[in-house]
Amino acid sequence: xxxxxxxxxxxxxxxxxxxxxxxxxxxxxxxxxxxxxxxxxxxxxxxxxxxxxxxxxxxxxxxxxxxxxxxxxxxxxxxxxxxxxxxxxxxxxxxxxxxxxxxxxxxxxxxxxxxxxxxxxxxxxxxxxxxxxxxxxxxxxxxxxxxxxxxxxxxxxxxxxxxxxxxxxxxxxxxxxxxxxxxxxxxxxxxxxxxxxxxxxxxxxxxxxxxxxxxxxxxxxxxxxxxxxxxxxxxxxxxxxxxxxxxxxxxxxxxxxxxxxxxxxxxxxxxxxxxxxxxxxxxxxxxxxxxxxxxxxxxxxxxxxxxxxxxxxxxxxxxxxxxxxxxxxxxxxxxxxxxxxxxxxxxxxxxxxxxxxxxxxxxxxxxxxxxxxxxxxxxxxxxxxxxxxxxxxxxxxxxxxxxxxxxxxxxxxxxxxxxxxxxxxxxxxxxxxxxxxxxxxxxxxxxxxxxxxxxxxxxxxxxxxxxxxxxxxxxxxxxxxxxxxxxxxxxxxxxxxxxxxxxxxxxxxxxxxxxxxxxxxxxxxxxxxxxxxxxxxxxxxxxxxxxxxxxxxxxxxxxxxxxxxxxxxxxxxxxxxxxxxxxxxxxxxxxxxxxxxxxxxxxxxxxxxxxxxxxxxxxxxxxxxxxxxxxxxxxxxxxxxxxxxxxxxxxxxxxxxxxxxxxxxxxxxxxxxxxxxxxxxxxxxxxxxxxxxxxxxxxxxxxxxxxxxxxxx
Numbered sequence: 001x002x003x004x005x006x007x008x009x010x011x012x013x014x015x016x017x018x019x020x021x022x023x024x025x026x027x028x029x030x031x032x033x034x035x036x037x038x039x040x041x042x043x044x045x046x047x048x049x050x051x052x053x054x055x056x057x058x059x060x061x062x063x064x065x066x067x068x069x070x071x072x073x074x075x076x077x078x079x080x081x082x083x084x085x086x087x088x089x090x091x092x093x094x095x096x097x098x099x100x101x102x103x104x105x106x107x108x109x110x111x112x113x114x115x116x117x118x119x120x121x122x123x124x125x126x127x128x129x130x131x132x133x134x135x136x137x138x139x140x141x142x143x144x145x146x147x148x149x150x151x152x153x154x155x156x157x158x159x160x161x162x163x164x165x166x167x168x169x170x171x172x173x174x175x176x177x178x179x180x181x182x183x184x185x186x187x188x189x190x191x192x193x194x195x196x197x198x199x200x201x202x203x204x205x206x207x208x209x210x211x212x213x214x215x216x217x218x219x220x221x222x223x224x225x226x227x228x229x230x231x232x233x234x235x236x237x238x239x240x241x242x243x244x245x246x247x248x249x250x251x252x253x254x255x256x257x258x259x260x261x262x263x264x265x266x267x268x269x270x271x272x273x274x275x276x277x278x279x280x281x282x283x284x285x286x287x288x289x290x291x292x293x294x295x296x297x298x299x300x301x302x303x304x305x306x307x308x309x310x311x312x313x314x315x316x317x318x319x320x321x322x323x324x325x326x327x328x329x330x331x332x333x334x335x336x337x338x339x340x341x342x343x344x345x346x347x348x349x350x351x352x353x354x355x356x357x358x359x360x361x362x363x364x365x366x367x368x369x370x371x372x373x374x375x376x377x378x379x380x381x382x383x384x385x386x387x388x389x390x391x392x393x394x395x396x397x398x399x400x401x402x403x404x405x406x407x408x409x410x411x412x413x414x415x416x417x418x419x420x421x422x423x424x425x426x427x428x429x430x431x432x433x434x435x436x437x438x439x440x441x442x443x444x445x446x447x448x449x450x451x452x453x454x455x456x457x458x459x460x461x462x463x464x465x466x467x468x469x470x471x472x473x474x475x476x477x478x479x480x481x482x483x484x485x486x487x488x489x490x491x492x493x494x495x496x497x498x499x500x501x502x503x504x505x506x507x508x509x510x511x512x513x514x515x516x517x518x519x520x521x522x523x524x525x526x527x528x529x530x531x532x533x534x535x536x537x538x539x540x541x542x543x544x545x546x547x548x549x550x551x552x553x554x555x556x557x558x559x560x561x562x563x564x565x566x567x568x569x570x571x572x573x574x575x576x577x578x579x580x581x582x583x584x585x586x587x588x589x590x591x592x593x594x595x596x597x598x599x600x601x602x603x604x605x606x607x608x609x610x611x612x613x614x615x616x617x618x619x620x621x622x623x624x625x626x627x628x629x630x631x632x633x634x635x636x637x638x639x640x641x642x643x644x645x646x647x648x649x650x651x652x653x654x655x656x657x658x659x660x661x662x663x664x665x666x667x668x669x670x671x672x673x674x675x676x677x678x679x680x681x682x683x684x685x686x687x688x689x690x691x692x693x694x695x696x697x698x699x700x701x702x703x704x705x706x707x708x709x710x711x712x713x
Contacts, residue, residue: 030513031557037153038135039401039413040142040359041352046507049413049462049472051520053077053555053569054133057157060126062617062630064658064673066170066178067125068152069700071132073634073656076569076611077553078134082124083685084253084320084698085287090639091136093549093575093607094149094499094524097641097685098532100539101338101369101486102391102423106497108139108147111154112228112242114295114312117146117393118340118369125246127224128182128196131155137522138478138501140456141415144363144397148478148499156242159184159194159230165713172673172706175203176219190232197225205251206702207277209285211328216254216279217699223247236301247290253685254285255696257326258647262591264692265325265332271589276681277699283323283333291316291340308348315341324376326696335375342367358402365395370427371486379435386431389489393481395421401458409465413474415458421481424449428489445490452496454479473504480530485540494541500525516557524549529577531605531643533584534687534696544580544643547604549573563619567632568612575607577643585644586688594690599643610637625664631657647686647695654680660708669710679703 034054036045045052053075055065065071068087072080079090086099089107096106101118109116126132132154139147163185170178177200184194200222205215224246231239257263259274279285293314300307317339324332348361370390377384401415428445460474482496505520526547532539551573558566577599585597603609615632634654641647655678660671684700 030511030559031509031516034131036133036135038133038139038151039403040348040361041350041357046470046509046516049411049460049470049474049505051136051503051505051518051553052133053136054131057130059617060129060132062628062658062660063632064630064656064671064675065126068132069124070675071134073632073654074569074613075134076613076634077136077571079606079608079611079636079639081606081684082252082698085124085248085289085318087124088606088685089149089152090604090606090608091134091149092522092524092551092553092571093573093604094526095607096529096531096605098530098539098541100541101340101371101389102393102483103486103539103541104146104481104483106146106149106480108143108145108151109154110143110151112156112240112295113297113310113346114242114293114314115344115365116314117342117344117365117367118314118316125198125200125222125224126154127180127198127226128157128194129154130157136520137503138456138476138499138524140476140478141399141401141417141458142359144399144417144456145395145419145421145454146480148480148497156226156228157182157184157194157196158240159186159192159228161186161192163713166710167712168669168708168710170673170706170708172704174206174218174704176704176706177201177203187229191229192231193227193229195225195227197223199223202250205277206699207254207275207279209254210275210278210280211282214285215251216285217252217277218250219252220249221247222250238299240297240299242295242297243293245290245292247288249286249288251285251287253287253320253322253698254279255322255326255698258590258686258695258697260589261695262589262693263325263327264591264593264689264694265329266327267591277702279326280328281323281326282328282330283325284321284335285323286321287319289316289318289338291318304351304353306350306352308346308350310344310346312344313342326694330379332379333377335373335377337372337374338369339372340367340369355405356402358400360400361398363395363397363399365393367393369393369486374487377435382435384431384433384435386433387429387487387489388431389428389484389486390426391484391486392424392426393421393483394423395419395481406461410463411461413458413460413462417456418453419456419479420451420453422449422451423481423483423493425484425489430489448484450482450484450493452482454496454498468509470507471505472507474502476501476503483541487540491540494530495528495543497526497528497530497543499527514559517554519552519554521552522550529604531583532687534689539687542583544577544583544599546578547576547580548578549575549604549607551575563621565617566615567617568614570610570612571608572610573607574609575604577602577604580643583643584688584690586642586646586690586693588646590688590693590695592693594688594693597644599645602643602645603640605640605642608636608639611635622661625662628660628662629658630660631655641683641686642688644688647688649683649686652680652682653678667711667713669708671708671710672705673708674703674705676701676703677705
């Protein structure tokens with residue numbers, strides 16, 4: 001391990017990264033600091049004893065990053081996927097691709113300090129962003145439940161006193177048009193407001209459905225809008241009100257059978273052909289929905305203390321219509337409608353003293369999520385199966401964390417959180433209906449509940465050896481809630497998963513702050529890990545016994561000249577199930593039902609053993625402005641989608657590049673962009689039907705390119 005860390009640190013300087021692990025901009029003073037709130041207070045990231053990767057709005061713009069899925073091109077420890085419109089994540093190998101009503105992600109998502117507990121139609125898209133930060137490792141003390149892998153923090157732009165506006169128009173291949181607008185400024189003395197909106201339409205799909213000639217992987221529309229009002233009635237009081245709305249209508253989740261595998265729906269056809277980005281089926285293919293939310297944040301100064309209150313309500317609905325057999329046969333279609341609502345309240349009292357800094361707080365969550373309806377059409381046997389099932393969550397938590405300067409340049413941090421949670425399965429119904437006659441058989445299930453109480457802890461020590469070098473070591477625990485499988489009413493609930501994490505790291509600013517190298521090593525002890533199993537067309541959750549993850553990572557940020565910066569990031573992990581007996585094992589070529597087997601020693605889904613990114617950010621001064629050139633390369637040695645390892649993404653390398661001219665006044669920009677320039681075909685999500693061994697696949701974007709025009713003042 002030590003040998004690998006030394007080799008990684010020395011080799012990082014040879015890599016080139018455009019949007020690397022930090023969010024600084026090229027300036028002659030060297031690598032600039034970035035402020036984060038990983039400990040619920042604003043701090044220089046280099047002073048925080050936590051591994052953090054962050055990207056600023058300018059870095060996002062230069063690199064052509066338009067959505068959360070692009071972040072994996074920048075941050076080697078992060079893997080993100082679009083699982084039927086849900087955001088699936090893995091950080092340092094901890095995470096997975098289980099989704100559905102009431103199923104929480106292992107990575108807690110916060111936008112403007114508001115927890116997002118379910119799928120949102122606009123969650124994958126970035127709109128009016130000021131900063132994106134990934135806090136790595138369990139964050140069970142300050143961020144609580146469902147932060148076992150870490151936290152994804154998105155901060156949107158805050159309006160200023162001076163009127164400002166930004167507009168951008170992008171046009172790319174596949175007839176893709178994206179328009180973004182932002183306006184903000186003062187409404188009155190002490191009151192500022194803004195409005196941001198983005199709209200995307202992709203007229204041509206990446207492929208064609210050979211059965212009917214229609215486009216697949218196309219976007220009818222994707223829209224999101226957000227408004228923020230900031231009022232400061234006194235010097236000590238700040239009130240922030242936010243409202244947002246998003247909607248989508250697309251078929252970006254078009255499923256196909258993995259080429260070379262045998263479909264359980266048509267075994268006689270043999271191995272399925274490679275259709276590229278094309279498909280061949282006669283069923284539905286659509287994903288649409290909308291969501292909205294409001295939040296209010298009050299920050300009140302009380303002398304040396306600050307009281308923070310965050311109240312939020314969110315609601316959304318989304319529908320998935322897709323062909324279950326992926327063939328031009330009248331066999332099975334699915335129409336699934338998910339509805340969600342969530343209320344959260346958080347209160348924090350915090351201090352920022354010289355030697356002692358602390359925060360005390362409470363958190364409350366009340367949510368309801370479920371299928372209304374999940375319709376499974378068994379066309380070939382003249383039967384419909386309809387599931388209506390909801391899951392409610394009531395969660396209370398109290399937490400506290402303090403950092404004390406034990407000696408000069410040496411700090412200790414201790415934190416604790418207790419969560420009391422109750423989940424209920426309510427209004428659970430299964431309906432069997434004869435398609436030809438409409439005769440129904442209704443089965444209702446009694447309401448039931450599960451409760452849990454969980455303590456989570458954090459302890460760390462950090463020492464600054466010099467203004468340039470900080471070392472730290474930490475121990476953290478986290479847990480992810482258990483629950484009920486909404487697709488299988490009356491079935492056995494799944495248990496909470498838990499993790500114990502040990503980490504040591506080094507943060508350095510060298511060569512008069514022109515070279516920044518951060519390294520960390522980590523070990524995770526993972527129990528009751530939750531994994532997916534595809535049953536009757538819906539993703540359900542089961543528990544694996546135990547797993548362990550250990551590894552190391554390094555980030556580099558180098559300012560070589562006033563105009564040239566290099567970035568690099570590399571992560572190596574060993575993410576394996578140490579014990580998982582009774583998992584679903586399928587045939588590697590498909591076509592037959594699963595058998596219970598032993599997945600001990602297999603890799604955790606979505607976890608890569610080696611990932612690295614590298615790139616450059618080069619600015620060329622010109623008489624009438626400047627030209628910025630930005631390029632990056634990302635390597636991933638592959639990962640699995642299922643515990644048995646049979647649905648797998650092989651190793652791949654991605655190349656992205658942008659060129660952007662800005663006029664001398666900084667008002668106009670004209671740019672070119674290209675993503676996946678080598679046109680590497682990769683999977684966004686794969687699954688295997690346990691019933692008949694059919695391998696389903698949903699593809700990520702092929703090579704895309706285009707031009708952009710922007711204006712701001």
